[in-house]
Amino acid sequence: MSDNYTCAKTADERPNLYYPITNPNTGEEIWPKRTRVWGFDVAAHRRHVSESMIYWGKDGKNSVPRLKKFLLHLRSDGRVPSTIWTYDEVGHNQDAKREQQVLNPGDPFPTPTPERLIHRILQIATQPDDIVLDSFAGSGTTGAVAHKMGRRWIMVELGEHCHTHIIPRLKKVIDGEDKGGISEVVSWNGGGGFRYYHLAPSLLEKDQWGNWVINKAYNPAMLAQAVCKLEGFTYAPSDAVYWQQGHSTERDFIYVTTQNLSHDQLQVLSDEAGEGRSLLVMCSAFRGKPDKYPNLTVKKIPKTVLTRCEWDHDDYSLKIENLPKAPAPPGQQGLEFS
Ligand SMILES: C[S@@+](CC[C@H](N)C(=O)[O-])C[C@H]1O[C@@H](n2cnc3c(N)ncnc32)[C@H](O)[C@@H]1O
Numbered sequence: 001m002s003d004n005y006t007c008a009k010t011a012d013e014r015p016n017l018y019y020p021i022t023n024p025n026t027g028e029e030i031w032p033k034r035t036r037v038w039g040f041d042v043a044a045h046r047r048h049v050s051e052s053m054i055y056w057g058k059d060g061k062n063s064v065p066r067l068k069k070f071l072l073h074l075r076s077d078g079r080v081p082s083t084i085w086t087y088d089e090v091g092h093n094q095d096a097k098r099e100q101q102v103l104n105p106g107d108p109f110p111t112p113t114p115e116r117l118i119h120r121i122l123q124i125a126t127q128p129d130d131i132v133l134d135s136f137a138g139s140g141t142t143g144a145v146a147h148k149m150g151r152r153w154i155m156v157e158l159g160e161h162c163h164t165h166i167i168p169r170l171k172k173v174i175d176g177e178d179k180g181g182i183s184e185v186v187s188w189n190g191g192g193g194f195r196y197y198h199l200a201p202s203l204l205e206k207d208q209w210g211n212w213v214i215n216k217a218y219n220p221a222m223l224a225q226a227v228c229k230l231e232g233f234t235y236a237p238s239d240a241v242y243w244q245q246g247h248s249t250e251r252d253f254i255y256v257t258t259q260n261l262s263h264d265q266l267q268v269l270s271d272e273a274g275e276g277r278s279l280l281v282m283c284s285a286f287r288g289k290p291d292k293y294p295n296l297t298v299k300k301i302p303k304t305v306l307t308r309c310e311w312d313h314d315d316y317s318l319k320i321e322n323l324p325k326a327p328a329p330p331g332q333q334g335l336e337f338s
Pocket of ligand 1: 136
């Protein structure tokens with residue numbers, strides 16, 4: 001399928017659409033009529049050429065180019081998307097506000113996008129199972145619509161409305177409680193799920209002398225969490241046993257400490273871990289031969305972290321003992337987060 005490459009404008013009206021195009025097969029230079037210029041400016045035309053979107057006829061010798069159209073770009077009703085989208089097709093701000101009133105009656109998001117608008121965009125630009133990224137999630141319309149359309153999605157939001165609007169909204173979508181927006185059009189009844197991740201601040205920051213130090217916002221628990229991640233352990237600090245900060249199996253644990261461990265300290269850890277359990281000890285440094293303890297693996301915290309930090313420069317309180325459990329951020333209990 002292909003589409004006309006011209007539009008009903010004159011060269012006087014749209015001088016930027018009046019320029020020559022060369023047929024690469026014949027070398028012929030083609031000008032549009034002054035009364036009906038090209039439908040695309042030079043930059044768009046170059047992009048079409050680079051994407052092989054220009055059709056020059058079966059033998060490649062047509063004197064007027066056409067734009068290739070692919071089935072996947074058709075709307076679900078079989079029509080090609082048009083350039084002008086009217087509000088009765090894709091909704092408007094008032095629709096979006098009404099959608100918000102239903103989703104969040106007490107505190108509707110002030111500047112929402114109508115679901116139908118995002119529906120149209122995703123129909124054109126994506127296929128089921130594609131990943132849709134909205135790095136400025138706002139009220140979460142893009143994620144909600146992508147979810148209902150069977151697309152996967154990633155949303156990023158720095159505002160508190162992530163917790164007050166987006167997460168509750170997506171929970172309603174998943175539970176099939178959101179009957180508004182495009183739910184009826186796409187026969188949405190609920191399903192699926194999502195994960196919530198909280199982005200931590202950077203582990204390292206420069207101090208007043210320009211040296212890399214551990215960010216003061218970090219506490220020992222966060223450092224242990226980061227090292228668990230690096231080593232492939234699940235961070236799950238025990239309230240009772242200080243050296244059980246995470247595990248990889250029921251009997252394999254990890255202990256992270258910024259101390260320089262002596263032989264005696266390693267021996268205590270080995271004794272406490274006992275037979276039948278193994279322990280990965282991550283520390284700044286250690287003395288003695290680590291292979292002396294059959295149930296311990298002793299490693300230094302990665303140089304990428306340690307060498308760039310002035311551990312003793314300030315009181316960073318990084319001696320890790322009896323770590324508290326990392327509390328879930330407000331409003332996310334029951335959600336998976338890390
Ligand atoms: C107009 S809303 C976006 C609407 C949304 N894309 C939709 O589907 O309706 C813009 C959002 O971007 C968020 N934002 C701004 N800067 C950001 C950043 N650096 N990282 C994440 N979110 C950001 C704002 O808090 C606001 O909620």
